[in-house]
Amino acid sequence: MSVIDILFRVDAICKKYDKYDVEKQRSLSGSSDDAFARLFASFEEQIETTLHKAEMAMTETNRATVVAMKAEVRRMKARLLDEVPKLQKLAQKKVKGLSQEELEIRNELVLALPERIQAIPDGSTSAAKQTGGWGASSSHKNINFDSGLDVISEGLDLLKNLAKDMNEELDRQVPLVDEIETKVDKSSAELRNTNVRLKTTLTKVRSSQNFCIDIILLCIILGIATYLYK
Amino acid sequence: MANSDPDKLIAKADKLTRLSLTRWSADWRNATALYEQAAIAYRLAKKYDKAKDTFEKASRGQEMLSSPWDAAKHMESAAALAKDLGNWNEVADLYKRASELYIESGRAQPASDALAKGARALEDALPDEAIRLYTDACETLEDDGKEQMAFDLYRAATNVYVKLEKYADAATFLLRWALAADKCNATHSQCKAYLSAIIVYLYAHDFQQAEKCHNDCCQVEAFLNSDQNRAATRLLSAYTDGDVEEIKRAAQSSIISNLDHVVSPIFHMNISIKKKTFDSD
Numbered sequence: 001m002s003v004i005d006i007l008f009r010v011d012a013i014c015k016k017y018d019k020y021d022v023e024k025q026r027s028l029s030g031s032s033d034d035a036f037a038r039l040f041a042s043f044e045e046q047i048e049t050t051l052h053k054a055e056m057a058m059t060e061t062n063r064a065t066v067v068a069m070k071a072e073v074r075r076m077k078a079r080l081l082d083e084v085p086k087l088q089k090l091a092q093k094k095v096k097g098l099s100q101e102e103l104e105i106r107n108e109l110v111l112a113l114p115e116r117i118q119a120i121p122d123g124s125t126s127a128a129k130q131t132g133g134w135g136a137s138s139s140h141k142n143i144n145f146d147s148g149l150d151v152i153s154e155g156l157d158l159l160k161n162l163a164k165d166m167n168e169e170l171d172r173q174v175p176l177v178d179e180i181e182t183k184v185d186k187s188s189a190e191l192r193n194t195n196v197r198l199k200t201t202l203t204k205v206r207s208s209q210n211f212c213i214d215i216i217l218l219c220i221i222l223g224i225a226t227y228l229y230k
Numbered sequence: 231m232a233n234s235d236p237d238k239l240i241a242k243a244d245k246l247t248r249l250s251l252t253r254w255s256a257d258w259r260n261a262t263a264l265y266e267q268a269a270i271a272y273r274l275a276k277k278y279d280k281a282k283d284t285f286e287k288a289s290r291g292q293e294m295l296s297s298p299w300d301a302a303k304h305m306e307s308a309a310a311l312a313k314d315l316g317n318w319n320e321v322a323d324l325y326k327r328a329s330e331l332y333i334e335s336g337r338a339q340p341a342s343d344a345l346a347k348g349a350r351a352l353e354d355a356l357p358d359e360a361i362r363l364y365t366d367a368c369e370t371l372e373d374d375g376k377e378q379m380a381f382d383l384y385r386a387a388t389n390v391y392v393k394l395e396k397y398a399d400a401a402t403f404l405l406r407w408a409l410a411a412d413k414c415n416a417t418h419s420q421c422k423a424y425l426s427a428i429i430v431y432l433y434a435h436d437f438q439q440a441e442k443c444h445n446d447c448c449q450v451e452a453f454l455n456s457d458q459n460r461a462a463t464r465l466l467s468a469y470t471d472g473d474v475e476e477i478k479r480a481a482q483s484s485i486i487s488n489l490d491h492v493v494s495p496i497f498h499m500n501i502s503i504k505k506k507t508f509d510s511d
Contacts, residue, residue: 154484157457161488164418171416172378 036090050076054121080117236271239264262291282311302331318355338374342367377410397434401427421458428462461485
């Protein structure tokens with residue numbers, strides 16, 4: 001048996017047992033009901049082929065072939081991008097038996113399509129386009145950053161001015177405080193001196209017993225005097 | 231004795247001080263004490279002119295007793311009463327005398343305080359005299375090496391100049407302030423003073439002077455590297471271009487708003503005036 005015979009026989013067997021091929025059935029049934037699903041599936045397929053072609057173009061050594069492949073890729077990308085609006089319209093349509101969430105998912109998928117298509121490398125200006133895309137989105141962020149930074153810098157300027165003014169004010173206070181310190185030291189020394197003298201004088205008088213006796217006697221005399229005069 | 235009539239006290243004190251055949255040397259100590267009591271009594275009775283005279287006599291008595299400090303204090307009280315009475319010339323003289331006495335007693339700070347008080351009292355009535363007093367006060371402090379304390383005086387004097395619309399004088403005074411700030415290494419105040427001077431020149435519509443001032447100030451390193459210099463350059467270039475919006479924007483910057491309250495409202499007025507001149511051009 002030759003190879004070709006084997007191939008034919010394998011084909012025949014596959015056709016016979018197609019009904020057990022789950023994926024194929026699903027896609028067949030899907031395609032019959034939902035126009036969106038059909039179109040989306042075809043889109044996916046085309047994107048896959050384009051990607052494959054782009055990869056081959058990158059690995060190819062023959063320059064002419066590379067150029068031809070890249071041109072092909074670009075043509076397919078353009079065609080796909082043109083058909084995206086059709087798909088979008090279909091995605092908006094409500095289909096029987098489709099939940100709200102699935103509808104939203106479909107919308108998102110459609111929105112993601114142009115980016116995916118653009119992402120296919122066609123080697124021309126992909127790098128520049130990418131960075132250009134990045135630049136556009138980041139300059140918008142930059143503007144926000146810049147205005148925020150401006151506000152912060154104004155605040156910092158104000159803080160700096162306040163801080164410098166405070167610095168100079170404190171410098172002005174330093175010699176005054178030194179003067180106060182010397183004066184207070186002198187006063188406290190004098191006070192301590194006076195206290196010591198007072199203490200010695202008091203102890204000299206107090207420690208003698210006569211002091212207490214003197215006070216008691218004085219009180220008795222005063223009492224007698226009052227009694228006598230009353 | 232404290233409750234007796236102040237007139238009687240004064241009569242008694244005068245008798246003590248008057249020299250006659252029976253009295254060969256005046257008894258200043260008692261006389262001064264009597265004068266002080268009388269003066270306080272007059273002040274309580276709100277007889278300000280009599281109180282003022284009595285204070286002057288008491289001050290003279292203290293001078294005789296070689297205590298310039300007390301003499302100066304009495305002179306100051308007399309001057310405050312003169313202010314209440316509204317005798318502006320007397321106010322100026324009394325405060326000047328008080329500050330001289332303070333300097334005699336070796337205290338520069340109270341001397342300049344006395345002059346400053348006098349100047350503040352005369353700001354409305356005799357502004358020229360007030361400025362003279364402020365200048366003297368600043369000099370007193372600078373002689374004593376206390377330039378830091380003079381900043382408030384400089385600011386007040388500039389305020390008076392601006393009120394009198396003597397902008398060239400105001401700017402010169404601001405430059406003097408910057409010099410004082412330089413001596414005590416207060417670079418921030420120095421730069422603020424320079425910027426204020428430039429703004430005052432601009433307000434007087436004297437652009438050449440402002441430019442010259444700016445060039446002079448740029449010789450000073452501290453100013454050259456400061457934020458104030460940046461603001462000044464921006465402002466001057468906005469003026470040269472005649473761009474009112476740019477001037478307004480430059481004025482909104484925090485540097486200029488942080489200048490003294492004297493200069494910053496000038497500046498906002500300046501912008502409105504500039505706008506008018508540009509609109510008319």
